Amino acid sequence: MDPGEHNDEAAVTRWTLSTVHPDMWADPDDDPRETDVETFDERGTLLDGLRHHRLTMEMKCAGLDAEQMARRSVPPSTMSLLGLVRHLAEGERHFRRTAGEDLPRIYRTPEDRDGDWNGAIADPAVVEDAWCQWRAEAELTDRFIAGFADLGTRPGGDVQLRDILVAQIAEYARHCGHADLLRERIDGRVGQ
Template sequence: MRRVTEVPERWSKASVYPDMWVDPDDDPRDSDGVAPDGELATLREYLRDYRLTLRLKCEGLDAEQMARRSVPPSTMSLLGLVRHLAEVERDWRGWIVSEEPAPRLYGPRDADFDGAAPRQELVEGAFADLAREQAATDAALAAHPDLGARVCRDGDSARGLWVHRIEEYARHCGHADLLRECVDGRVGQ
């Protein structure tokens, strides 16, 4: 295991704009043309881009790197973030569906981070969990196209849930920036 005192050299895969993660032609978030029309389409695009950003920050890492807690004393790792966001998607869905909330994916509080071990099957399982939970929450929200509709148990609107999801991904993509840089030195927005 790499010692925390070893600092990797900073680098970027981008050559056109060295402060970017990848070159524009290779960036799946880069959409040529105008922004989408309408509030819901805009929210969907922002969420899609943050989800892609998280995937990009994890791209090319092995299981040990994904599970590495590279910013001590934090228990965060990139794998832990993926697991946490799967858990959070499941939790949000529980706020808008009428049935009982689904059980936690990884166990009690903080198990999403604490159980992030350097095993390839855990990495693959976490990404599969995240994709499944994202799709299920997206489907639950698709039933509420009116952004002003009160859809949550606490009376929050569909808009509020969309914005909260974007905020959660944005915050954790910021964490992913730092974690990834500490793992192998790769930088870029």
């Protein structure tokens, strides 16, 4: 799979049928996050890191219904896997906002700054919308990055593209850790 390529839930579900370790996501030799492609430069390394974390988020949510996706962690937190997907869609859009594009928020409003979390309700249409928004925003982010040959470019004026990309990877890494705990609470599946 190419960096930036996103798959449907059925494909992700196929990846999560481990036979070696049933509580894990994929057999070590079949883990879609691991590729034979070697990265030799900064761009390739950063894009591969982003691809890896995006796939991890998809895998952590694979096979869950709307109720499970919307299940909150522990009171008073509003965190859920569905909320994470919505939040990361906002994050993908924020990437381009930081880089200078004038874009409205997807879920958050001045009245509800936590709309990405608060609107994560157990409704199949809400789940479908979240995945569609996330995939569309990730694709737009990938196209945006591809438009710059030099990661030292400052598209928004203040911050280099590489710094925005590193921050995006850190955001995914942090939330993949949350997803580990949320998924384990739902059905016992553990991180890999």
